[in-house]
Amino acid sequence: MVLRLLRNRKFVRAFLQAAFLAALIGMIGSGLMIAHESITQQGMSSGFGFLERSTGFNIGFSIIDYDPNASYGRLLLVGTANTILLGVIGIVAASLTGLMVAMMRLSENGSLNAISRTYVEIFRNVPLILQALFWYSVMTHLPPPRQALEAVPHVFLTSRGIFLPVLNVGVAYALGAVGVILAGLVAAMIIRRRDVRAVPSRKTRNARRTVLAAAVLCALILMATGRLEGGLFSLPELRGLNFRGGLTVPPELSALAIAIALYGGAYISEILRAGFNSVPKGQTEAGRALGLSQGQIFRRVRLPLAIRAILPTLTNQYVWLFKATTLGIAVGYSDLFYTVSISITQSGQTLELIGILMMAFLIMNNAISFVLNRINKAIELKGNQTRS
Amino acid sequence: MQTTIADSLPPQRALGKRLRKRFFRTPLDVVITVASVVVAAYVLIPLLDWTIFSAVWSAPEGDASVCHGVEGACWAVIEARWRLIIFGLFPYEEQWRSSIALVVLVVTAILSCVPAFWTVLRLSLLWIVGFAAFYLLMRGGIFGLSVIEPSEWGGLTLTVFFFAAGILIGMPMAICFAMMRRSTLPVISRTMAVIIDGVRSLPLVTILFTAALILPFVLPGWLQGDKIWRVVFGFALFFAAYQAEVIRSGIQAIPSGQDEAAKALGMGYFHRVTRITLPQAFRNALPTTINQFVITFKETSLIVIIGFFDVLASGNAAYGTGEWSFAYVEVYIFVALIYFVFVFSLSLYGAYLERRMRVGQH
Numbered sequence: 001m002v003l004r005l006l007r008n009r010k011f012v013r014a015f016l017q018a019a020f021l022a023a024l025i026g027m028i029g030s031g032l033m034i035a036h037e038s039i040t041q042q043g044m045s046s047g048f049g050f051l052e053r054s055t056g057f058n059i060g061f062s063i064i065d066y067d068p069n070a071s072y073g074r075l076l077l078v079g080t081a082n083t084i085l086l087g088v089i090g091i092v093a094a095s096l097t098g099l100m101v102a103m104m105r106l107s108e109n110g111s112l113n114a115i116s117r118t119y120v121e122i123f124r125n126v127p128l129i130l131q132a133l134f135w136y137s138v139m140t141h142l143p144p145p146r147q148a149l150e151a152v153p154h155v156f157l158t159s160r161g162i163f164l165p166v167l168n169v170g171v172a173y174a175l176g177a178v179g180v181i182l183a184g185l186v187a188a189m190i191i192r193r194r195d196v197r198a199v200p201s202r203k204t205r206n207a208r209r210t211v212l213a214a215a216v217l218c219a220l221i222l223m224a225t226g227r228l229e230g231g232l233f234s235l236p237e238l239r240g241l242n243f244r245g246g247l248t249v250p251p252e253l254s255a256l257a258i259a260i261a262l263y264g265g266a267y268i269s270e271i272l273r274a275g276f277n278s279v280p281k282g283q284t285e286a287g288r289a290l291g292l293s294q295g296q297i298f299r300r301v302r303l304p305l306a307i308r309a310i311l312p313t314l315t316n317q318y319v320w321l322f323k324a325t326t327l328g329i330a331v332g333y334s335d336l337f338y339t340v341s342i343s344i345t346q347s348g349q350t351l352e353l354i355g356i357l358m359m360a361f362l363i364m365n366n367a368i369s370f371v372l373n374r375i376n377k378a379i380e381l382k383g384n385q386t387r388s
Numbered sequence: 389m390q391t392t393i394a395d396s397l398p399p400q401r402a403l404g405k406r407l408r409k410r411f412f413r414t415p416l417d418v419v420i421t422v423a424s425v426v427v428a429a430y431v432l433i434p435l436l437d438w439t440i441f442s443a444v445w446s447a448p449e450g451d452a453s454v455c456h457g458v459e460g461a462c463w464a465v466i467e468a469r470w471r472l473i474i475f476g477l478f479p480y481e482e483q484w485r486s487s488i489a490l491v492v493l494v495v496t497a498i499l500s501c502v503p504a505f506w507t508v509l510r511l512s513l514l515w516i517v518g519f520a521a522f523y524l525l526m527r528g529g530i531f532g533l534s535v536i537e538p539s540e541w542g543g544l545t546l547t548v549f550f551f552a553a554g555i556l557i558g559m560p561m562a563i564c565f566a567m568m569r570r571s572t573l574p575v576i577s578r579t580m581a582v583i584i585d586g587v588r589s590l591p592l593v594t595i596l597f598t599a600a601l602i603l604p605f606v607l608p609g610w611l612q613g614d615k616i617w618r619v620v621f622g623f624a625l626f627f628a629a630y631q632a633e634v635i636r637s638g639i640q641a642i643p644s645g646q647d648e649a650a651k652a653l654g655m656g657y658f659h660r661v662t663r664i665t666l667p668q669a670f671r672n673a674l675p676t677t678i679n680q681f682v683i684t685f686k687e688t689s690l691i692v693i694i695g696f697f698d699v700l701a702s703g704n705a706a707y708g709t710g711e712w713s714f715a716y717v718e719v720y721i722f723v724a725l726i727y728f729v730f731v732f733s734l735s736l737y738g739a740y741l742e743r744r745m746r747v748g749q750h
Contacts, residue, residue, distance in 0.1 A: 017575040024579065031606035038605050109417050110410035111424040125731040126724045127689040130700055134720045141716070323591035329693055337593060344601070354602055357594055365589040 035351060050347050051076075057346065059334040061250045072343055079339030080360060086253065086335060087322045087364075090260035094321060097261050098268025105273050116269065124266040129327045132259040136331040139251035145242050154235050156243060162254050163236035166247035173226025177219035184215020252333035256325070264321045271317060275310035276302060308379060315372040319365050336360060455715065465715040466722050469706035473723065476542015476697045482534065486545045489525040492518055493548050501737055508662075515556060522549070538616040542697035544726060550688045550698070553620045555681065558627035565632035566669075567661060570639060587629035592687055595622045596694050619694055627684050634680055638673030639665055674745065678738030682731055689727070699723055 005011050051073040058068050062078040063085055104116040123131070140159050143149060148156040148163075156163040167174065188208045195204040228234070236246030279302050287297040328335035340357045344350050411421045442460025446467050447453075455462035466473075475486045496518030505511055526545070529535045541549065568580040587595065599622030604612055612618070642665065650660045670677070692701045703723040707716045 013573055017573050020573075020576050020579070030608075034608055035606045108410075108413065109420050110407075111421045115424060115428070121732065122728075125686075125728045125735065127686040127700070127727055129689045129692065130720065130724055130727065133700070133704070134717075134724075137716045137720070319589070323589075326591040326593040327690065327693065329593070337591070337597075341597070350601055351605065354594070354598055358590055358598075361591060361594065362586065362589055 039351075048352055050349050050352070053347070055343075055346065057342070059339065059342070060332060061252060061334050072347060075339050075343060076336070076356060079334060079336035082334055082339075083325050083328075083336040084364070086256055086260075086325045086328065086333065089253075089257045090264060090325065091318055091321055093257060093261035094264025094268055097265025098272060101265060101269035102272035102276070105269060106276055120266045120269060123262050124270070128259060128263045128324055129330055131263055132256055132327060132331055135258045136251060136255035139255045142251075145238060148238070148243075154246075156236055158243070159251070160242060160248075161251050162249040163243045164247045164249065165233045165235045167223070168228045168234045169223045170226040170228060173222050176226075177222045180215050180219045180222065184212050184218075187211045187215075250333075252328065252331045255331055256328055256333055260321060260324060264317070264324075267317055268314070271310055271313045272306075275306040275313075278309045279305045308376075311372060311376045311379075315369050315376070318372065319368055322365060322368060323361065461718050461721075462715045463718060465707060465712045465718050469712070469719070472543070472706050473699060473702050473719070473726075474544045476546060476699075476702045477540060478542060478545070479534075479536065479540070482528075482536060485525045485528070485533065485536075486541075486543075489522045490545045490548060492521050492525070493552055497552070515552075519552060519556060522552070538614060541616075543702045544699040546691075546696060547688050547698045547700075550620060550623060550691060550696075551685050554623040554627050554684060554688070556624075557620065558624035558631060561624060561628035562631035562635055563666065565628055566635040566639065569632060569636060584629045584632055587626060588633070592623075592626050592690055593693055595626050596690060598622065599625075600694050616696070619691060619696070623688075623691075626687075627680070630683075631677065631680055634673050634676045635666075635669055637676070638669035638671075641672045642668045671745070675738055675742040678734060678741065682734050682738070685731055685734065686727065699726060 052071050054069050054071055055075050056068050059066065059075070059078070062082060064078055064081050066074060066078045101116045101119060104112040105120075107113070139161075142157050142159045145156070145158045145160055148158040151157055154165045169177075188211050191204060191208050191211065192200060195201060200208075234245045234247075236243040236248075283301050283305060284297055287301045292300065325335055326337040329338045329341060332338070336357065340353050344353050347353075412418050438460050440460075442458065444455050444458050444460065444462050444464050447455070447464035454464055471480075471483060474490075475483045478486045496514060499505060499518075500511060500514055505514055524530060525533075526541060526549075527536060527538065565580060565584060568576050569584060571577045571580075596619055599618045600615055603618050646664055646668065647660060650664045655663070688698065689700045691698055692704075697705075700723060703719050707713055707719040712719075
């Protein structure tokens, strides 16, 4: 009887799956039970009520308002905002560095090749956290504000951070202006895509220009409304022991941003190089045979084909760089992981806080890969056009 | 006219001509090359002066006073503190054990790069012997060696231990994960896909943190073990999630005829996987696997955040005391150099394997 059942494929398959599920549920269930037991034993409370309690301590750096009376929920929000800030700065800076190095690497000039190769090998083979700690030490060993280094007029490098001049505009208005410009660029791109011709018609060009001009105008009006008192720029000035005015970049943020830019840039340059090298030589030769110029071959043949090879790997790299922001804790940058770990030591709500941390990263990372995968799908080549 | 092979090869030009082509082809190239040489000289000459010519190499009295007022690097800090960086807080009289253990693991790793060891039996035997020797030397408790708990291990030895243990535990896990994800049973493959993708989208730090802090809550007492083993397990899980995808891509590159032929010969599932699928999958995925090892070695440095005293933490401690606190650049360069030697040689080996395999395919 049993033997006959074991010979029955359908039964075996169903049995294996049921056993797998039962084992998984059993593991999770017993884990939860033990967790419940140890929590009640230690007399700790559970649930998310603590999010509304006030924290009573201060943290280093935040781009949104925070004070010791604020709640734990607010603290986590500060952490998330700081993580996103660092992630965006890091990804943009790493992409720019990577692009520059990749162009040097792809050029036919031997000395540029040598420089970029040295850079990539050095920065890719040393752990990111070591680089972050190194730059943090360099930043905090800069001279104090009174003997500040003035690298460029009105830009001061000090051990308390980097002080930059900034447009004298309210933060909300400035963000609004950036948003309007981005919306204008997207609208212009959509208008261009709706025109199927290789050379856009006059109507398309005019529409595109109008949209862009309108966006720039809106942005300028927004900035003018949001103008704060004082001159056009707010300049950092030495008053007493520290600088006032301008934009302060704390040493934690600048150290992490530099480290991520240099480390990520080395990786991204290799991704870009591999992407451009994957474009078959026949494509370039065909372009030359058709009489296209060097610039046209780059813009119309090599770049479009390379982007399609680059994007999937680049997506993974961006997700990786975003995850790398968690080592902010090593230098004391108040990112999401840092705020969660202080909240754990202060409130003791370990399970809930780790749950929030993991959910936040799942959502943010999946958002990055979702957007980039949609772009990848949208520009995918149908058929076998990439064959040489 | 007959053409010989020699005719169809590109003509071998003289070195001078090739150099001219690479560096001085157009006027713009000349400008770029000259500018880069000037910039390089501007950066490199002071750098060389700092690292070598004006540097202080040793401190006879063992304190930092020799470096005061010196323009160059103070390598005396390495002379004074190298034991701390390499061995961490391992007891001073027993540091010979730590150094032999380190050498044993490195030799094991080098031996496993030799193709003669590339069978499942030999490789696992090699690593079991190597790792057991390492563990016995470090922990002691036999042959009259004093017991030193893993919580006292540190420095480079701890870094190498984390790397080796993470991969040794992670690799079998990765194979299981990959096979389960490719399983034809929908419940198993879907669940595994969710688990693998979930682990992959979390930062390693959060997983290590969970392993150190959350596992004691949810595991029964007899399963908890020491903190170091829980963190090694978390590290292995993270490695396994990535490596499972590497192996899966290696499996997908195998023509389906291979598995079908094995089925037609009447081989069972276990035989098909161990004799047909996995050997070919590993061959396909070898360069990516080495790349994964490279990433994993660099990621061992994150255990510093969980409070382990690895080579990075001991580097921090080496300049952390008052007298050497100015020498942070020298210490970081030394630690970076250690990582660089390990990681760069691994990636060179990976590149060599890739070239070798490409030759085999033609």
